[in-house]
Amino acid sequence: MDLSRQGSAVRADLAEPLERAKEATSTASRAAEIKERCRQLAQITDIPGQTTRSFLSPAMRRCMGTVQSWMEAAQMSITIDAAGNLRGLYPGSRPDALRLVVGSHLDTVPNAGAFDGVLGVLLGLALVESLEGQRLSFAIELIAFSEEEGVRFGVPFIGSRAVTGQIDRELLSTQDAEGISVRQAMLDFGLDPERLPEATLDRAAAAYLEFHIEQGPALESEDRSLGVVDCIAGQTRGEVIFTGASNHAGTTPMRLRRDALAAAAEWIAAVERLARNEEGLVATVGRIEVHPGAENVIAGEAQASLDVRHADDAMRRSAVERLIAATESIARARSLEARWCLQMDQVAVAMDAQLSQMAVDAIRGIGLQPLRMMSGAGHDAMIIASRLPSAMIFLRSPGGISHHPDESVRIEDVANALNAGLGFLRGFHKVIIGAHA
Ligand code: GLV
Ligand code: MN
Ligand code: MN
Numbered sequence: 001m002d003l004s005r006q007g008s009a010v011r012a013d014l015a016e017p018l019e020r021a022k023e024a025t026s027t028a029s030r031a032a033e034i035k036e037r038c039r040q041l042a043q044i045t046d047i048p049g050q051t052t053r054s055f056l057s058p059a060m061r062r063c064m065g066t067v068q069s070w071m072e073a074a075q076m077s078i079t080i081d082a083a084g085n086l087r088g089l090y091p092g093s094r095p096d097a098l099r100l101v102v103g104s105h106l107d108t109v110p111n112a113g114a115f116d117g118v119l120g121v122l123l124g125l126a127l128v129e130s131l132e133g134q135r136l137s138f139a140i141e142l143i144a145f146s147e148e149e150g151v152r153f154g155v156p157f158i159g160s161r162a163v164t165g166q167i168d169r170e171l172l173s174t175q176d177a178e179g180i181s182v183r184q185a186m187l188d189f190g191l192d193p194e195r196l197p198e199a200t201l202d203r204a205a206a207a208y209l210e211f212h213i214e215q216g217p218a219l220e221s222e223d224r225s226l227g228v229v230d231c232i233a234g235q236t237r238g239e240v241i242f243t244g245a246s247n248h249a250g251t252t253p254m255r256l257r258r259d260a261l262a263a264a265a266e267w268i269a270a271v272e273r274l275a276r277n278e279e280g281l282v283a284t285v286g287r288i289e290v291h292p293g294a295e296n297v298i299a300g301e302a303q304a305s306l307d308v309r310h311a312d313d314a315m316r317r318s319a320v321e322r323l324i325a326a327t328e329s330i331a332r333a334r335s336l337e338a339r340w341c342l343q344m345d346q347v348a349v350a351m352d353a354q355l356s357q358m359a360v361d362a363i364r365g366i367g368l369q370p371l372r373m374m375s376g377a378g379h380d381a382m383i384i385a386s387r388l389p390s391a392m393i394f395l396r397s398p399g400g401i402s403h404h405p406d407e408s409v410r411i412e413d414v415a416n417a418l419n420a421g422l423g424f425l426r427g428f429h430k431v432i433i434g435a436h437a
Contacts, residue, residue, distance in 0.1 A: 027415045027418050027419055028411070028415050030126050030129070030130065030415070030418060031126075031411045031412070031414035031415035031418060032411055033126075034119070034122045034123060034126050034414050034418070035409065035411055035414055037070070037122050038114045038115050038118050038119055038122060038409075039114050040066070041063055041066065041067070041106075041114070041118050042112075042113075042114035042118075044059050044062050044063045044066065045059050046058065046059040047110070047111075050110070050111040050112075050405070051108055051111065051112045051113065051114060051405065052108060052109075052110045052111060052112065053106065053107055053108045053112075054107055054108075054149075054151050054152040055084070055107050055146055055147035055151070055152045055153065055158060055185065056084050056146065056147075056152075056185045056186065056188070056189040056191075057152075060084070060106065060107065060146065061189070063106050064080070064084075064086045064106065064144065064146075067086060067106065067121065067122075067125075067144055068086055068088075070125055071086075071088035071125060071128075071142065072088075074088070074090070074125060074128045074129045075090065075128075075133055076088030076089055076090045076128060076142065077089050077091075080191075081162060081163075081195075081196075081198065081199035082162065082186065082191050082192055082193055082194075082195040082196045082198065082199050083146055083147070083158060083159055083161075083162030083163075083167065083186070083191070083196065083199055084146035084147070084159070084186070084189060084191055085143055085144065085145050085146050085159045085162060085163060085199065086106070086143070086144040086146070087141060087142070087143050087144075088125075088128075088141070088142040088144075089139060089140075089141050089142075090128045090131070090139060090140040090141075090142070091135065091139050092135060092136055092137055092138045092139040093135040093136060093137055094137075096204070097136075097137060097138050097139045097204070098138045098139070098204055098205075098206040098432055099138060099139040099140065099141050099204045099205045099206060100138055100139070100140050100141070100206060100207055100208075100209065100425070100428055101140075101141045101142075101143060101201070101205050101207070101208045101209070101384070101388065102120075102124035102127065102140060102141070102142050102143070102208075102209050102210070102211075103120065103121065103124060103141075103142060103143035103144065103145055103160075103208070103210060103380060103384075104117045104118070104119070104120025104121050104124070104144070104145065104148075104210050104211065104212055104379075104380060105117035105118075105120075105121070105144070105145040105146070105147065105148035105149070105159060105380060106118060106121060106144045106145065106146065107145075107146065107147050107148055107149050107151070107159075108149065108151075109149050109151055109403045110151065111404075111405060112403060112404075112405070112407070113401070113402060113403070113404055113405055113406065113407020113408070114407065114408075115213050115407050115408065115409050116212075116213060116215065116402055116403065116407060117145075117148060117149075117212070119211065119212070119213055119395070119409060119414070120210050120211040120212045121142070121144045123211040123414070123417055123418060123421060124140075124142045124209075124211070125142060126418055126421075127140070127418065127421045127422065127425065128140055128142065130418070130422060136425070136429065137429060137432065138206070138428065138429065138432055139204070141205065143159075143163065145159030145160055145163075145380050146158065146159040147159045148160070148378075148379070148380055150237065150343075150344070152176050152185075153174045153175070153176055153182055154174070154237065154239070154305075154343045155171060155174055155237075155343055155344060156235075156237070156344065156346075156378060157346075157378070157380065157382075157383045158171070158182065159380065160380040160383035160384055161383055162196055162199040162200075163199055163200060163201055163383075163384065163387075164200065164201065164383055164384060164386055164387045165197070165200040165387075166383070166386075167182075167196055172193060201387055201388065205387075205388055206388070206389075206432070207352070207355055207388055207389045207390070207391075207428065208381060208384040208385070208388045208389070208390040208391070209355070209359070209390075209391055209392075209393070209421075209424060210379060210380060210381045210384075210390070210391075210392045210393075211392075211393050211394075211395065211417055211421070212377075212379055212392060212393075212394060212395070213394070213395050213396075213397045213402060213407070213409055214227060214373075214375075214394040214395065214396060214397045214400075214402075215376075215377045215397055215400075215402035215403070215407075216376060216377070216397060216400050216402070217397070217399075217400030218371060218373055218400075219371055219373075219394060219395075219396035219397070220396050220397065220398065220399070220400060222371050224368070224369065224370065224371045224396065225368055225395070225396055225410075225412065225413045225416045226363050226368060226370050226371075226393055226394065226395060226396070226413065226416055226417060226420060227370050227371040227372070227373045227393070227394035227396075228351075228356050228359045228360050228363065228370045228371070228372055228373070228391070228392070228393060228394070229351050229356070229373055229374070229375045229379075229381070229391070229392035229393075229394060230350065230351060230356065230372050230373065230374060231311055231348055231349065231350045231351065231374050231375070232348065232349045232351070232374075232375045232377075232378065232379055232381065232382040232392075233309045233310060233311045233316075233348055233374060233375065233376050233378075234309065234310065234311070234313045234316050234345075234346055234347045234348035234349075235307065235308070235309050235316075235344060235345075235346045235378055236306070236307070236308040236309075236316060236317070236320045236342070236344065236345050236346075237305070237306065237307050237308075237342075237343045237344040238305075238306050238320075238340060238341055238342045238343050238344070239303055239304065239305055239306065239340075239341045239343065240264070240267065240303070240304050240306060240324075240327050240338060240339070240340055240341075241301065241302070241303045241338070241339045241341070242260040242261075242263045242264050242267075242301065242302045242303075242304075242327070242330075242331060242336050242337070242338050243260060243300065243301050243336060243337045243338075243339070244257075244258030244259055244260035244263065244298075244299065244300055244301070244334070244335075244336040244337075245257075245258040245298070245300055246291075246292060246297055246298055246299065246300030247297070247298045248296070248297070248298070249295070249296040249297060249298055250296065252298060257298055258298075258334060258335050258336050259298050259299055259334070260290070260291075260299045260300055260301050260302040260336060261290050261298075261299035261302045262299075262334070263302065263330050263331060263334050263336050263338070264288060264290075264302035264304045266330050267304065267323075267326055267327055267330050268285045268288075268304060270323070270326045270330070271283045271284075271285055271306065271323055271326075274319060274322060274323065274326075275308075275319070278310075278315065278319060280310050280311060280312070280315070281308070281309070281310050281315065281316070281319055282308070282309050282310075282376060283306070283307070283308045283309075283319065283323070284306075284307045284308075285304050285305060285306060285307075286305055286307060287304070287305040288302060288303065288304045288305070289302070289303045290302050290303075306320075306323065308320050308323070309376055310348075311348050311374050312348070313347050313348050316348075317345075324340045327340060346378065346382065349381075349382040349385045349386075350385075351381065351385065351390055351391050351392060352385070352389035352390055352391060354389065354431070355389045355390065355391035356391045356392075358391065358424055358427040358428065358431070359391045359392075359393050359420070359424055360372070361423070361427055362420045362421070362422075362423030362424040362426075362427055363393070363416075363420045363423075365420070365423040366416060366419045366420055366423060368416060368420075370393075371394075373394065375392065375394070377402070379392060393417060393420060393421070393424075395409055395410075395413045395414065395416075395417050396409070396410065396413050397409070398410060
C-alpha cells in the first residue's frame with residue numbers, strides 16, 4: 001500500500017478518540033442491531049415472500065431509502081451516483097483528509113439470504129456510528145453498491161465498475177430479459193448515465209475495506225470467527241445457446257431429432273465432470289431457458305449459463321476453452337449449432353498485503369487468530385483493488401450456507417468484526433501518519 005502520492009497532512013490525534021469510541025460502544029448490542037437491520041432489509045423485496053432485490057428495481061429504491069436514513073442519522077452526507085451507488089461521507093477532522101472507503105452491495109440473488117453484501121454495508125455503518133460524531137484524521141466513505149451479483153444483466157459488479165471508471169458503451173447497451181438496456185434502466189431510475197465519470201473515486205480515496213460473510217464452510221470447519229482474504233478467485237461467466245429444430249414430440253423419430261435441450265443436458269454433465277476432475281476448479285450451470293418450452297414439443301433452442309472459477313487464471317481459461325470445445329463437438333454429433341457468448345472474464349485478484357496485515361493485526365488485537373483464505377465468491381473488493389489497496393474480512397457462515405434464505409451469521413462474530421474494524425481504523429491511522437511524517 002503506497003500512500004505517499006496522497007497530499008493531505010494528518011495529525012496523530014486518532015488513537016484517543018477511537019479508544020473512547022470503543023469504550024462508549026456496547027459492541028454486543030450494536031451487533032444485535034446490525035443483524036436485526038439485515039433482517040429488516042431482507043423484507044424489502046421485488047418478489048413477496050422472498051428476498052429478491054435486483055439492480056435499480058423498485059425494492060432497491062426502498063432499500064436505499066432505509067439505509068440512507070440510517071447513514072444520515074450517523075452524520076454522513078449522502079450522494080447517489082449515476083450507477084445508483086448510495087454513498088455516505090463521514091468527514092475527517094480537516095477538509096483535505098484522506099479517505100478510507102468501506103463498502104459492500106445491496107442487491108441480491110433471487111430468493112437470497114439476509115446477509116450477503118448487506119452485512120458489509122451495515123458493519124461499515126456501525127463503525128461510523130461507533131465514533132459517535134468524533135472526527136478522525138481521515139474521512140470514511142461508506143458505499144452501498146447498487147449491483148454486484150450480475151443477476152439482472154448477466155454482468156456483475158456494475159456498481160464497483162462505475163466507481164473505478166470501468167463502465168463502457170458495450171456494458172451500457174447490455175439488455176436484461178425484458179430488453180431494457182443498462183443505460184435505459186439508469187434513466188428509468190432517475191439517474192443520468194452521462195454523469196458516470198463523476199462516480200469515479202478521486203485522489204483522496206486511499207484504501208478499501210470490505211466485510212462479508214464467508215459464504216462457505218472453511219471458517220466454521222476451522223472453528224474460527226473471522227478470516228482475512230488473500231486472493232479472490234477469477235471468474236468466467238457466459239452463455240451457450242444450442243439451436244436445433246422444434247418438432248412434434250409424438251411423431252418425430254428419435255434418429256431424426258435435433259433436440260437442443262438434450263444437447264444442453266449432455267453438455268451440463270460434461271461441465272460437472274470436468275470441474276470434479278480438476279483440483280480447485282468450480283463450474284456451474286445455474287440457469288437454463290428452453291424454447292418453446294412445452295411438454296409435447298422438442299426443444300428448438302436451449303440457452304444455458306456458465307460460471308467457472310479458479311484461483312489460477314490459466315487453469316480457469318483452459319477449462320473454459322475445453323467447455324466451449326465440448327459445445328461444438330456435442331452440437332456437431334447432433335447436427336445442431338452451438339454459440340458461445342462471453343459475458344465476463346474477471347482475473348483472480350490479490351488483496352493488498354499491507355492492508356490485509358492490518359486486518360490480521362486488528363483481529364489478533366481482539367484476541368482471535370484469523371484464517372488466511374482464498375475467496376471463491378466474487379466481491380466488490382476485486383474490482384476496487386484495481387484502483388485502491390484493498391482488504392477483506394470474512395465472518396463465519398453457519399453451515400457454509402449462502403445464496404439461500406437459510407444464510408445466517410452469529411451475533412458474536414458480528415461483534416468480533418466490529419471490534420476488529422475499530423482496531424483496523426487505529427492501524428490505518430498509523431499508516432497515514434507514517435506516510436506523512
Ligand atoms: C457473488 O456472490 C458471486 O460470487 O457470485
Ligand atoms: Mn452473492
Ligand atoms: Mn456478496
